[in-house]
Amino acid sequence: MKDDKKLRRLYQKVIEGTASPDEQALVARWLDQLDTDEGMDKQAAEEWKARSIAELRKAIKPPIPIQSRTRKFVWAASAAAVLLFAIATLIIRFYSQQPIGVEAGSQVLVYTEHSTIAGQRKLLKLADGSRVWLGNVSTIRYPKDFQPDKREVFLEGQAFFEVSPDSIRPFLVHTDGLDVRVLGTSFNVKSYSNEGVQTVSVATGKVSVKPTNDRQEWMLEKGQQVSYHSATKKGVMQETDLSEALNWKDGELIFRDMPLEEIAMQLERWYGVTITIASPSVNNRQLSLSVKDEPLQAVLKMLSLAGDFHFEIRGNHVKIWK
Known part of the structure; x- marks a missing residue:
């Protein structure tokens, strides 16, 4: 969207309470036209809408009693303002930590995000032909179209990656504390914030694993796994039973x-x-x-x-x- 920067500025004004009625109307019209299902499957869209409704219910408070003649008007105005604020906040939150359009050199990156709930798994196909099995209670975010020099995704939770070979564009997976780099292989990454250990297990090919902002590095081959302890920032590489690490996707x-x-x-x-x-x-x-x-x-x-x-x-x- 060409006007995404303008809309983000309007969002900020709405949040700060400085937006004019015309500006609020502009944002409201854009939100009304927004297709929340883009980049999501039907279930994810419904979950997002349900979370929006829940947050609106928390945000809207009963109106202060006033004279009956003006009560309906004030309540409608207050509810509309809270509704606009809550939806704008949720839209910003939904489009991940990056803005709707992120400039990378001369290229504008549009990010896609998928999430799962407990008991749910998803199979995703990326723009380069790579496939990702997303585990329970997990979130993955990546550009709709990868950059010319790299293929980059961000993961919270668990996923199995089957990466299409590309000698020019390495495939990068970022978790909270680890950076995984491959050219074309298959491997599993498990990184839940409520667990103290992150693991990377390799099914085929070779995988490089490095802690973020650290000189340590492990080169893994088929059947090998590194377990990284977030508290101590230490990792252990060892042989692993691939069935235990990978069969969850089936x-x-x-x-x-x-x-x-x-x-x-x-x-x-x-x-x-x-x-x-x-x-x-x-x-x-x-x-x-x-x-x-x-x-x-x-x-x-x-x-x-x-x-x-x-x-x-x-x-x-x-x-x-x-």
Whole structure:
């Protein structure tokens, strides 16, 4: 959009409360024409709209009682102002940390963003032909059209990448603390903000992994994995079982000698539940399990037999105790 800079300035004026009625009307007309489904699938669009409604409900307060003759007018004006403010804020937030159009040299980059919720996975195809399997509770952002000298994406959560070969344009994946660089290969990246360890596992080819703003670097080949500890800023490279690292994209859950506490976090993302472990003594019990397309009840039953604990499912909440 040629006028995106002007609209961003108007957004700022609306946020600061300095926009004139004409300026508010201009933004309102643009928002009315905005296609929120662009770059999203139908479910993601519905989720975005639901979040917008929820935020509007929080933002709009009951009007202060006034004379009945003017009450409707003041309430309508206040609600319209809050509505415009909230939608403008959400639109800015939706289009990620970058502006709608980001200038890179002479090229304007338009970013696309995809997100998943608990229990949801997506298969995406990028402009260069690369494919990305996006894991549960994850977000990926990338230019709609890659730059001439690089292919760059930003990830929060988990994704498996199958990168189309390109000797001129390296493929770069940025997480919160790691930079991954490849030319054409397949690999898995796991980087959740509530976990202290990020992992990169290689299925084919070679992958370079570097902490952001650090001289450390690991060159990984097929079957190798680096585990990077965010707190200590140290990484460990080792051989790995690729089935455990990669089979999630095919709907298979694999736990091998994993503490119950870590298993619970994965089950929360996989099934969209909240799990409370009421007995700390079972937190670190090392358990193993391999299942595919099994209901939560069956998975917990198998784990409870191996880990000697009890569980109870009530709606979206699970309680585990000794």
